[in-house]
Amino acid sequence: MAITEKIKGFRLFKPVLRIVVIALAAYIVFSYIVIPLKIRGNSMEPTYRDGGFNFCLRLRYLFSEPSRHDVVTVEFAGRRVMLLKRVVGLEGETVSFKDGVLHVNGKPVDEPYVKLPCKWNLPPRTVEKDHLYLVGDNRMVPMYTHDFGQTHQRRIIGAPLW
Amino acid sequence: MVKKSVIAVIVVAGVLFAYFYFASDEAKIRREFKNISKWASRERNDSKIETAARVNQIRALFDDECRFASETYGFDRTYTRQDISSRTFSMMSQNLETELNFYDLSVDVAGDGTARATATADFIVTRMNGERILDTHEIDCRMIKKEGEWLFKEIVLVQILER
Numbered sequence: 001m002a003i004t005e006k007i008k009g010f011r012l013f014k015p016v017l018r019i020v021v022i023a024l025a026a027y028i029v030f031s032y033i034v035i036p037l038k039i040r041g042n043s044m045e046p047t048y049r050d051g052g053f054n055f056c057l058r059l060r061y062l063f064s065e066p067s068r069h070d071v072v073t074v075e076f077a078g079r080r081v082m083l084l085k086r087v088v089g090l091e092g093e094t095v096s097f098k099d100g101v102l103h104v105n106g107k108p109v110d111e112p113y114v115k116l117p118c119k120w121n122l123p124p125r126t127v128e129k130d131h132l133y134l135v136g137d138n139r140m141v142p143m144y145t146h147d148f149g150q151t152h153q154r155r156i157i158g159a160p161l162w
Numbered sequence: 163m164v165k166k167s168v169i170a171v172i173v174v175a176g177v178l179f180a181y182f183y184f185a186s187d188e189a190k191i192r193r194e195f196k197n198i199s200k201w202a203s204r205e206r207n208d209s210k211i212e213t214a215a216r217v218n219q220i221r222a223l224f225d226d227e228c229r230f231a232s233e234t235y236g237f238d239r240t241y242t243r244q245d246i247s248s249r250t251f252s253m254m255s256q257n258l259e260t261e262l263n264f265y266d267l268s269v270d271v272a273g274d275g276t277a278r279a280t281a282t283a284d285f286i287v288t289r290m291n292g293e294r295i296l297d298t299h300e301i302d303c304r305m306i307k308k309e310g311e312w313l314f315k316e317i318v319l320v321q322i323l324e325r
Contacts, residue, residue: 041296076282076300076322078266083298083322125325134323149323 033058034161035079043136043146044084046115047071048160056082060159066132068104069113072156074134079157085148086113089133096124100139116140125150132156187271191279191305191312194223195264202262204254206288213254221247225306225313232299232319259288275307276315 030036034055039048048054048071056073066072066087074083089095094105100118102109118139127133127150135148185193201216221243228246231238241249254260267281285297304316 074322076266076298077268077280077320078282080265081282081284081298085323122325147323149325151323155322 035158037073037082037084037160039084043138043141044071044086045138047086047113047137048084055161056158057161058158061156066153066156066159068109069111071160072132072134073158073160074151074155075157082157083134083147084160085134085136087132088135089127089150091127091129091131093127093133094124095122095127095133097122097143102135113137114139130154187277187307187312188269191269191271191277192267194312195267195279195281198223199262199264202250202254202260204257204260206258210255214251217247217251217254220250223314225308225315228314229316230318231316233321233324234319256290257287258290258292259286261286277305277307277312279303279305280320 034057037054037056039052039054040050042050056079061072068087068090070087072085072087074085076082088102088109088111089104094103096103096106097118097120098108100120102111103124106124114137116138120139120143122143130153131150132153133148133150136146139146198220201220204213204216224243224246227240227242229238229240263284265282265284267279269277269279271277280300280302283299283301285299287295287297289295300320300322302318302320303314305312306315307313
């Protein structure tokens with residue numbers, strides 16, 4: 001009799017346990033591994049469009065460092081709002097723009113992802129230690145309205161999944 | 163029945179009183195951010211009187227003088243409450259809609275009546291011509307406790323990207 005009641009109790013408990021495990025797994029996956037992102041703004045167009053959806057893959061730089069041309073997510077005070085930018089300069093390098101063309105260490109760099117016309121001119125600046133130089137893909141907008149520049153690597157928290 | 167209702171009202175009032183009176187400093191500061199977010203948001207149908215009333219409430223959250231600084235925009239100024247309210251009113255009334263949200267708020271209360279709060283401030287403005295402007299910053303705030311109220315003493319926009 002007691003065994004029958006125990007089995008009955010386990011049967012009732014099983015779906016609850018399943019829901020708890022699924023909820024816990026979803027929380028861990030979507031908070032620490034792939035964070036859902038709604039893209040807002042046009043600074044990464046045409047690569048990422050305003051209103052698009054993606055995930056921030058937190059593990060992207062677990063065993064490697066960001067390299068040039070990578071798109072990365074940058075945190076503000078936390079992870080609820082993030083910046084999406086492209087790495088164009090690494091530590092110690094000199095970055096500049098001449099008539100819209102990116103120059104690294106004085107040499108022009110091919111950027112196939114920049115599809116919109118750009119007329120930016122920016123004097124050379126050196127990327128500090130442990131920093132990365134980040135720029136959006138949409139350089140059609142005036143330079144003063146576009147958020148770009150170097151940031152500390154600790155602010156890079158991952159990369160978009162696709 | 164009436165007796166039970168009276169007791170219920172007293173209990174609810176007691177709980178509310180205790181909540182507001184004994185709320186921790188951190189909870190009070192968090193509530194202030196929530197209030198600023200609510201009061202700084204303006205919908206297109208809001209009248210100027212409604213906007214002025216909201217600005218008046220925002221003004222009360224600042225100390226007599228508050229420092230605003232941003233390395234990115236190259237400014238560092240101290241404003242009086244009057245400056246803050248007139249500038250806030252002008253900004254809110256000159257735009258069709260304004261929306262201010264705070265995310266990832268972190269509060270650190272020191273024992274000497276001061277506190278530090280950091281958050282991501284997300285500001286969305288819809289201009290009269292319909293153009294939408296998004297402005298997001300990490301903010302670092304210093305707060306001071308005066309007569310039981312937490313007031314903003316300093317707001318610094320943290321530079322995330324340095325050109």
